[in-house]
Amino acid sequence: MIVQSITPVTHDLGGFKVRRVLPGKARTMVGPFIFVDEFGPAKLEIGQAMDVRPHPHINLATVTWLFEGAIDHRDSLGTYATIRPGQVNLMTAGRGIVHSERSPQAERAIGPTMYGMQTWLALPDGREEIDPAFEAQTDLPLIEAGGASARVIMGELWGQRAPTTCHAETIYAEIVLGPSGSIPIDAEADERAVMLVGGEASIGGTDLVLYELAVLAPGAALTLASATGARLMLLGGEAFTTPRHVWWNFVSSSRERINQAKDDWREGRLGVVPGDSEEFIPLPQVPSTVSYP
DSSP states (O other), X not given: OEEEEEOOEEEEOSSSEEEEEESOSSOSOBTTEEEEEEEEEEEOOTTOOOEEXXXXXXXEEEEEEXXXXXXXXXXXXXXXXXXXXXXXXXXXXTTXXXXXXXXXXXXXXXXXXXXXXXXXXXXXXXXXXXXXXXXXXXXXXXXXXXXXXXXXXXXEETTEEOOSOOSSOEEEEEEEEOTTEEEEEOOOSSEEXXXXXXXXXXXXXXXXXXXXXXXXXXXXXXXXXESSOEEEEEEEEOOXXXXXXXXXXXXXXXXXXXXXXXXXXXXXXXXXXXXXXXXOOOOOSSOSOBOOO
16 A cells, blocks of 8 residues: 655756655655665766765765666775675765765766666664764675565565664665566565666556655555566665754754754865865755755
């Protein structure tokens, strides 16, 4: 049973589209997920690339998951990692981190492929100011049955637990349904949602709309199914009792903490990215990502 459907706000970045379903006026969070972007699929021209210049985060963790393509990640901890399909990259901002995301040189030479998910997780009360950290996990459980395969990215699903760090109770999985494939959806999480990112599928007999976020009724036993094949993301986890505020790349339970982060970025106190320190994204006057009262 779907209790809420959220239509994405789509941004055309010149070569590929980004579709944002959280945060928005209709809803700010599903479990710890406070920001959910889907991008692509797209094939850029030779010479085009994704170049997200160094920028800061606080009081959140970013989760990058690719279906196709590759992204070079660098951060102020000195991390350098190339993100590829099948590998989850979890960057915990905590008290503050700066990072950049760019197409690798090898991808630029052939025209980068862009298709994947970028999500943020709010950090729970008492853990918002933890030390920043980075991890990449590839040994992720794969469940195959009923013409479906499901990769557990975070948390425990279908009796399998991913090794990825969870700061709050979190579920996150990529599900691929073959023709006539189906899979039951675990009902234990406080809040759950699914997003159809390719093909055609239904849940509990209700057709899903491509790129919409379908928020599911708590505790309801539901089955995902597809007649022709589909790719979907399942996400959710524990419901937060303390509201979170979002302003640009900052998330916090405290508006004052966000204002401090603004000042810190203006004054250059949040650090630099080794190997990518010549550019940065300045603090915007009007951010594209904000929370709503």
